[in-house]
Amino acid sequence: MSHSNGNGNFNSTKKASPMNFDPIALRNIGRNVDKSEQCKYTSLGENFNMCFKLIKSESRLVKSVLFSHGFLQCSSKNQKCNLMWTNTHLSTLSMRQLNSWQRVNHFPRSWILTRKDQLYESIERASVLYGSDWFNFIPEFFCTPMGSAARHSMGQKFQGANLGSDAKFIVKPADGSLGRGIYFLDNGNLNETLETDKKLVVSRYIDRPFLINGLKWDLRVYVLVTSFYPLIAYIYSDGLARFAVHKYDEKAEIDKVEGGVDMNKHLTNYSLNKMSAEFIRNTDCREENMGHKWTLSALLRELEKRGEDVGLLMVRIEDIVIKSLLSVQNSIAAMCRKLNVHPKCCFELFGFDILVDEHMKPWLLEINLSPSLTCDTPLDSLLKTHLFCNSLNIAQIPLVSDLNMLNECFSNSVAFDENGCKDNKKDSDDQSSTTSAATLSISSTFSSNSESISSSNGLKRKGNGTAYFIGKMRKLERIRKVNYSAERITPHYLERLKCYFDKLKSEEQRMGHFNRIFPRKWTWHLYRAILEDCGQEKWDEALHNRMDGECYPKYEDELTLKDVDLVHEQLMDAKIFRRREQLAPMARDVLLAEAFAGTERFRQRRYSGDVIPFPSSLPRVRQSARRRTKSQMIAEEAKRIRTEQRLKATEGKDDEGQSEANGAETAQGTTGAEGQTVAKPLSEVNLNVGQRRTPKMDEQQKQQQDTLLMAPHN
Secondary structure, three states, X not given: OOOOEOOOOOOOOOOOOEOOOOHHHHHHOOOOOOHHHHOOOOHHHHHOOOEEEEEOOOOHHHHHHHHHOOOEEOOOOXXXXXXXXXXXXXXXXXXXXXXXXOXXXXXXXXXXXXXXXXXXXXXXXXXXXXXXXXXXXXXXXXXXXXXXXXXXXXXXHHHHOXXXXXXXXXXXXXXXXXXXXXXXXXXXXXXXXXXXXOOEEEEEOOOXXXXXXXXXXXXXXXXXXXXXXXXXXXXXXXXXXXXXXOOOOOOOOOOEEXXXXXXXXXXXXXXXXXXXXXXXXXXXXXXXXXXXXXXXXHHHHHHHHOOOOHHHHHHHHHHHHHHHXXXXXXXXXXXXXXXXXXXXXXOEEEEEEEEEEOOOOEEEEEEEEOOOXXXXXXXXXXXXXHHHHHHHHHHOOEOOOOHHHHOOEEOOOOOOOHHHHOXXXXXXXXXXHHOOHHHHHHHHHOHHHHHHHHHHHHOOOOOXXXXXXXXXXXXXXXXXXXOOOOOOOOXXXXXXXXXXXXXXXXXXXXXXXXXXXXXXXXXXXHHHHHOOOOOHHXXXXXXXXXXXXXXXXXXXXXXXHHHHHHHHHHHHOOOOOOOHHHOOHHHHHHHOHHHHHHHHHHHXXXXXXXXXXXXXXXXXXXXXXXXXXXXXXXXXXXXXXXXXXXXXXXXXXXXXXXXXXXHHHHHHOEXXXXXXXXXXXXXXXXXXXXXXXXXXXXXXXXXXHHHHHHOOOO
């Protein structure tokens, strides 16, 4: 297997088979499993010493699935792992060091898609460039802080939108989550009560949602992106429908309860509503429409019973997803080109939150970075386990046994040595981590410079030696970095294009429950008008042209720009075009034909009533299956010790404060009718014998005892 990263060859001289992930493997990871079945799914990962690391994440689902496939968990500082699962973005240096056989669950700069202010402004920018009729899927909004000119522009925009004096606005923190920091404002007091010094997103409140059983709801749609350069995106064929707890009255104003607005009526956030006493949890994963959290397929079947065109609804949601991704494609692709990331290294799972109004028009609320994989109900365990395994299958983690073989599993049966923390730097897991993957890649390619590079890594120079070495690596990197341009047909361009095409075809065989929404038939003709002319759109066109049967030849010559505009106008106008029969024939029968055919999978029931699916809950991983390196065990032990110390320190402060308060009350005594202090009996003074004493308490008690001894006795 070639070790070259994004700077070198794209196709390895020796192709490695990707690893397959199956949710059924969780059956054999528990504590009460026969020994003959324990190695059924773990042996392959153990033989190749497959490794993963978590960065700012403690997801039990991620660890359970990877341990069940024989993965070894290494420390967050280790650079030799096959999979990096993180809840944050890696540094630019770490992204540069990625090898072609490594995978990370984020793209560089993808945060512009998941920060509310950046997302809304990107879509607003696209609507200005290409027409608001194509991007009418976010409500009117503005972001703070803003200057006087921006305030004036905002006022004109809202005045032109004819919102009315009774319009309501919802205010969200730009980087908030879990429903925290959200409040509502009226149009009348918008300028007076808004905190303009904070980073907020203020948007029009959609006050007429589509109700089911009188409850407001929204959709969590899972979107997997495996490339922004060119764009390759998938939608998971199932998702979640989250309901508010209290019934919604669309005619009433934003009513208030004691302490503020009734959030359980207006917000559908699961983390908020699950704290309500009226919240009903799902207790059986075979019941997909139970309680206040359903599956997407169950909700679509319910809408279909009510006579709604759910196929057209899902086509509109897919259109929103594609346009949202294209609005930021150029920025993310530019960073990928700058860091020279290998086309197969990055993948990312996004959570799109969609609200459907009374006309069955979907609205984009926000996009979530690292959507929650918490499994606190059987329905979550069932859906998210399959979602995670399908995502890893499309990411195609190759089975390699070269650099990651340097990692050694530390036996769980060996007692932990506290002195190991002092020898952390001597651990084999961390010795090689200082030698980055990019350094090994460069030295393997430039054999003549290998000795100088390795020797320079060990030199102690005055000043910042790390910066000197990084500069030396980048200088070598510029020598071998190829400028890939789709306008110039070069062997390197053809090699990269073949890599993208092979990647697309291999992912097609491993989609599982995912549906590919871009690229597919006619997507290039539908969306090329909103692709920025910055260079990356050439790759989208080249990939589309290499796809088999990408269009219908008999209609291609007849297709006009007016037909494309008509498709997008009708997709955005759900009030008039509520059913697919109302769409233009060119849109319904040609341009959107494949999209409509793919929506059939969204309504399918996953399990029948007589089949008990697996898993219904995450099992407790047996100790022998929790394979970890020594440095990872040291890090976990150090974290446990720090947590205990913080808890003890907090308890100590609370006890000390309570003891001081009790001592002060004891020393103060009671006040008589004339204002004189009446001392308590000596037996009542020392009431806190079992509590921690302080010097101040001892001094107060001594003064109290002296007062009692000197007091006259009757």
